[in-house]
Amino acid sequence: MGIRSFKIWIMLAMALAALLFANVCSATQSNSSAVEKDPDSIAEMVQKSINSTRRELAYLSCGTGNPIDDCWRCDPNWQNNRKRLADCAIGFGRNAIGGKNGRFYVVTDPGDYDAVNPRPGTLRHAVIQTEPLWIIFQRSMVIQLKEELIMNSFKTIDGRGVNVHIANGPCITVQYVTNIIIHGIHIHDCKPAGNAMVRDSPTHYGWRTMCDGDGVSIFGGSHIWVDHCSLSRCADGLIDAIMGSTAITISNNHFAHHNEVMLLGHSDSYTQDVNMQVTIAFNHFGAGLVQRMPRCRHGYFHVVNNDYTHWEMYAIGGSANPTINSQGNRYLAPINPFAKEVTKREDFNPSEWEHWNWRSEGDLMLNGAFFTPSGAGASSSYAKASSLGARPSSMVGALTGNAGVLGCKTGSHC
Template sequence: MAMSTTTLALSFLFSTLLLQAPPLVFPFPAVQDPDLVVQEVHTRINASRRNLGYLSCGTGNPIDDCWRCDPNWESNRQRLADCAIGFGKNAMGGKNGRIYVVTDSSDDDPVNLRPGTLRHAVIQDEPLWIVFKRDMVIQLKEELLVNSFKTIDGRGASVHIAGGPCITIHYKSNIIIHGIHIHDCKPGRGAIIRDSPEHAGHWLVSDGDGVSIFGGTHIWVDHCSLSNCQDGLIDAIHGSNAITISNNFLTHHDKVMLLGHSDSYTQDKDMQVTIAFNHFGEGLVQRMPRCRHGYFHVVNNDYTHWEMYAIGGSANPTINSQGNRFLASNLAVRKEVTKHEDAPESEWKNWNWRSEGDLMLNGAYFRQSGAGASSPYARASSLSARPSSLVGSMTATAGALGCRKGSHC
């Protein structure tokens, strides 16, 4: 007997939800048995799908499909915290905390803080969801030390952190940074800076990163626009873990992203980072990312420019590249996507670097290595890759969004 139109529609909707739903993945040590990892992942998939609550905008981007088609997003901002994917998917940010509205763009004194400023908001001990009353440019005097359980949510305003030191996450957890323009960041001078309501201490000269994650865990950086900083755009070092970097637009910079402190800092072996749906655009040179020691899932990103290389690393990192689009620029010194650094071929040929379903254009090529990259371990990824043919549409709105109250973002 033929199915009714309603039944067919419901069946199609249910199937779409299942296809879009990212699997729930618990962090696992780098040395755990691959088959046990896969088994653990799949036993949790059904429970994850039951709790997604997707709005299904149909873009194919699971983060955006989770919240962007809701015209009432402004009255339900904290829904965003339920939309993360990848290794940083459990970053709570300021979920269930009160809304803090930044009304003052000044940063006159990093010790005696003025209520209503961004610095006053981020150092509080309680969970906070931080939003902005209006468009503003915030030029910080010293690096911005973000305390745990904070969301910096730029939606509904054009917010720039620029022209001075920028964001530092130092041994803190559960932080979401969303919808901020971060550019032209410079090193701090070294000064006494308040990092909580009760404490201010002396900090050394900072590096000039856009976002510096130092020993941070459960971090999510999403839909930010980053460019032209003194050091890295986003760096994660010193045992940082459980990080997702997604939907960002990165341009005009040399050393874009460093993940892992040094070849000798073995605590980074447990680092797990998801890099998804980002657009690596005009004027980039290298480190998209540069990895050390840990496990890195690079999935459904659009690479439209590099001059030296796109993805590189040293100290035997595992790199799982899936469903990306790599367009080698005519300005590129090398068409090769990858660079195995600081080791002879006799050593790096055993590093597990895997490319699956990547689209290579204008002569781009990915040099795979190792045997384990094609093992079950690689299938226990932080999320399921979509076909590389969809990357253009999934990353078309990467970067800070022009969200306005009462309409879809």
Template sequence: MVAIRARIVSLIKDVLSDGAWNEHAVENPEEVAALVDMTIRNSTERRKLGFFSCATGNPIDDCWRCDRNWHLRRKRLANCAIGFGRNAVGGRDGRYYVVTDPSDNDAINPRPGTLRHAVIQDRPLWIVFKRDMVITLKQELIMNSFKTIDGRGANVAIAGGACITIQYVTNIIIHGINIHDCRRTGNAMVRSSPSHYGWRTMADGDAISIFGSSHIWIDHNSLSNCADGLIDAIMGSTAITISNNYLTHHNEFDNR
């Protein structure tokens, strides 16, 4: 934990020293890291003392898993983040959107009920899945602000095609998704909002690419075996928490 904390602090300092500061940057990274340490210690002690029979010692899990009816109160997850991305609300203040269709046949005019149709909307949305599904994206999935992708309760994979792009947006939560075998895609028109689509050059093939964005929380996902890295956070992206993810078969974690 000490090594991880030091690495996180170093990443934030590098961003600030490079002049890539933005209004969401954390002014005191050491204070945030200390708060993370304290939160984890407190959760561990509560487990040892047996205060809660459901306690795991993981403060994020303990925040929502102790509620047996969590599936009826999914949005409480937005209150569970710790670290630099702790203020990411995702789609907490919007409606639920249920993905019913795993297809991705049209990157310009996505079909209602698909994941692509959900993430490009201008309004806050908490996105859930009707059933287990494997989604093979034809082009990168460009997210709009104030979205949560919540895979809890279903086995959801984004695999064998393009993957997720978080570019110049804010307040994104991605939880409980299996993302693997991402490929380089591009040289195509892709929609990023209901009112805009444009030409996309070749994407690197990262599982999750974060570009100039803030208030991001990536938690409890499985990421593996992508064409480039797994998580790429660049161009002054800040206020990010990456927690409880299982990362395998990769060559890099990029924080340029």
């Protein structure tokens, strides 16, 4: 370090110490009687002052240990630095940049008037554009779509700072496109629709058969990141990824009140899904869930540092020889004595699944929960299913404590 740099660091350290001393002295004078009764309050005030100063220093630490949140949430000026989010992805979907390289598009109208000729200012008009776009919302709104929302490549849907619901109609389709970020959206009560013309770009529209009513349907998509969304009560899956989809991260979401939560892999016979790679990290699988958290086929799946507090049948299932790497999760089994097992193989013949590579490493099993491992544990297989370093399961509460849509407000930390 040069003399100039050293002097700058000394000046910063002295300024920080002066600020800390002033804060503590002020607090001590105004609370002198309390301090006399409780000397430990001095240490408490010092700690509060240190924490306050750390928050002012922005990106040093948010204290959660969640690498995604600690990357951007410390910034009190996040609303003017929205695109920083695109640098914070982890896992197999870490290269999803969404609309980082495009302009902002502000959704001003919650309506969905015409699926073939969408009105400017609506979400449908935004997502079909060919250029990269970072899509934000002028105000809180409930968007009830008439037909499925077919996204074009290089788009970010960013609901931070307002309260946005996509609900009570068909929901989001990510089909044969790439680089999609969906963040901070409530997605619920999604329903089938179709047998209608729907536009998917400014120059093309076509006939769509009935969709299943998924919350987010990923069909042949790649470099997809779904983060800090709240999903519940859809007709089919909350998030499904099929037909060769890969490079996906599903993180920091809250799932609740649903049967078949997440399907990853089209069918046992669709072997193109052998290259699928999905990271499922820091999510809270909450009240009223039954099964498929996720249900996997063929590919490589890293299930890491999630909080499973509810399942009525099982948490993780699969068929067709997927590799499942479960690390640092917290599994709280239901009261039901017949649903203590975390895992379920769709082929019940052990001779079929005993070679599938499924492992539990560092998971916390509560209330009788147990994970049935299988396979020889080939290091090459688990290397392909490892997308980030797992934190200890004792940290799951802190890592997932803010799962789902955040209450971000302008001018303060999110």
